[in-house]
Amino acid sequence: MDARDGLLFEGVPLHVIAAAVGTPCWITGAETLRRRAKALRAAFEARNLPVNMHFAMKSQDHQATLTILRQCGYGVDIVSGGEMQRALHAGISPSGIVFSGVGKSDAELRAAVEHDIAQINVESVEELYRLDDIARACGRVARAALRVNPDVDADTHDKISTGRAGDKFGIEHRRAVALYGEAASLKNVRLVGLAVHLGSQMLTAGPFREGYSRLADMVREIRAAGHTVEAVDCGGGLGIRYRDEIAPSPDMLAGVLAETLGDLDVRLSIEPGRWLSAPTGILLTRVIETKAGNPDFVVLDAAMNDLARPSLYESWHGIMPVAPNGLTSLTKLWDIVGPVCESSDIFARDRALPADTKRGDLIALLDTGAYGSVMSSTYNTRPLAAQVLIDNGKWEIIRQRQSVAELIAAETVPEWLTAKDDHG
Ligand SMILES: Cc1ncc(COP(=O)(O)O)c(C=O)c1O
Numbered sequence: 328m329d330a331r332d333g334l335l336f337e338g339v340p341l342h343v344i345a346a347a348v349g350t351p352c353w354i355t356g357a358e359t360l361r362r363r364a365k366a367l368r369a370a371f372e373a374r375n376l377p378v379n380m381h382f383a384m385k386s387q388d389h390q391a392t393l394t395i396l397r398q399c400g401y402g403v404d405i406v407s408g409g410e411m412q413r414a415l416h417a418g419i420s421p422s423g424i425v426f427s428g429v430g431k432s433d434a435e436l437r438a439a440v441e442h443d444i445a446q447i448n449v450e451s452v453e454e455l456y457r458l459d460d461i462a463r464a465c466g467r468v469a470r471a472a473l474r475v476n477p478d479v480d481a482d483t484h485d486k487i488s489t490g491r492a493g494d495k496f497g498i499e500h501r502r503a504v505a506l507y508g509e510a511a512s513l514k515n516v517r518l519v520g521l522a523v524h525l526g527s528q529m530l531t532a533g534p535f536r537e538g539y540s541r542l543a544d545m546v547r548e549i550r551a552a553g554h555t556v557e558a559v560d561c562g563g564g565l566g567i568r569y570r571d572e573i574a575p576s577p578d579m580l581a582g583v584l585a586e587t588l589g590d591l592d593v594r595l596s597i598e599p600g601r602w603l604s605a606p607t608g609i610l611l612t613r614v615i616e617t618k619a620g621n622p623d624f625v626v627l628d629a630a631m632n633d634l635a636r637p638s639l640y641e642s643w644h645g646i647m648p649v650a651p652n653g654l655t656s657l658t659k660l661w662d663i664v665g666p667v668c669e670s671s672d673i674f675a676r677d678r679a680l681p682a683d684t685k686r687g688d689l690i691a692l693l694d695t696g697a698y699g700s701v702m703s704s705t706y707n708t709r710p711l712a713a714q715v716l717i718d719n720g721k722w723e724i725i726r727q728r729q730s731v732a733e734l735i736a737a738e739t740v741p742e743w744l745t746a747k748d749d750h751g
């Protein structure tokens with residue numbers, strides 16, 4: 328890094344982007360994404376374990392992101408009809424789309440059936456029969472998997488655990504084996520296998536091993552009852568290092584899959600989101616004000632409406648000064664907050680930044696590529712921030728900052744209400 332350039336991301340000085348685009352803005356690094364997509368695939372190839380990759384696009388759903396991953400040979404895991412439209416628009420083949428989600432509407436199921444996507448992960452008995460009805464009405468046979476709730480604690484934040492009994496996701500594992508047999512009589516659903524997703528930001532092998540072993544036992548039981556199981560979808564969940572966590576490597580995941588499901592002669596797939604996308608992203612923001620007191624505050628122009636994770640899950644993100652002279656030292660503890668009118672609009676407490684941090688300084692919030700821009704809202708009439716893609720030293724705006732005029736234009740006031748203006 329050249330000291331005069333300050334903090335670089337994929338070779339581009341962040342202060343250049345800030346000056347041209349304004350802040351706050353999201354920045355995605357294309358090369359980081361490609362590198363991670365290749366590394367994840369390589370971990371399975373190294374074990375001779377063929378695994379289909381379906382990117383959990385809820386973590387980062389921009390058309391550019393999907394285009395890059397399509398070019399890397401990835402399909403997607405979707406959780407809504409909207410995500411299906413986005414994926415198809417990005418040129419992802421229906422044969423690379425898997426549909427998860429605990430509450431798919433009739434219209435969403437119909438669209439999935441009509442597009443003949445690879446697999447619909449059914450999450451309840453009721454949904455299985457509804458899918459059969461919908462597929463019959465379409466004159467199709469839908470390929471589906473039963474998403475199992477294995478009752479495994481993913482050992483992660485309570486709000487991002489999905490595979491414990493009592494979590495809303497999936498079909499109770501004891502019920503799922505019998506249901507698989509019942510489903511054989513359905514004319515318009517063909518069950519191809521099982522699916523599971525245990526939770527997100529998982530950091531150890533234990534819960535993966537426990538969950539996948541349970542699935543392997545179920546595959547054996549279902550086969551022993553005379554049914555065919557072709558595929559097992561292992562979900563996502565691989566965690567990353569945000570702070571000082573000892574993050575698992577893709578090789579750990581590949582090893583656990585090989586050990587638990589590798590000899591079952593099933594088509595394996597995974598649905599990674601965060602591991603691929605989190606480190607590809609930065610939220611670039613500027614200091615609006617510093618406020619002396621106890622504690623001392625740094626007030627940024629980004630807020631919880633942009634990056635919701637810290638206020639929702641008390642999550643930790645690296646926070647780096649982008650000093651154009653490159654000579655900064657982190658010598659003072661600050662509480663780093665946004666301008667939104669909520670006490671929970673806090674990015675970090677007691678975080679070290681330079682003592683001379685001042686209005687106008689640029690700050691980067693790191694590892695915000697997953698569940699960052701996609702979870703933004705317009706709370707406090709704060710329009711959605713711009714997005715920038717960096718690729719091999721080039722950069723371009725890939726989403727313009729939304730305007731307040733656009734927000735207002737989407738709203739209408741009933742005539743019977745405006746009529747009251749005339750009558751006092
Ligand atoms: C069904 C399903 N698949 C995949 C994922 C992706 O998870 P992660 O981003 O932790 O890899 C999620 C999110 O937790 C999910 O609900």
Ligand SMILES: N[C@@H](CCCC[NH3+])C(=O)O
Pocket residue numbers: 385487489527528636640697698
């Ligand atoms: N939104 C969560 C992850 C949810 C995963 C979806 N099931 C996060 O930011 O960590």
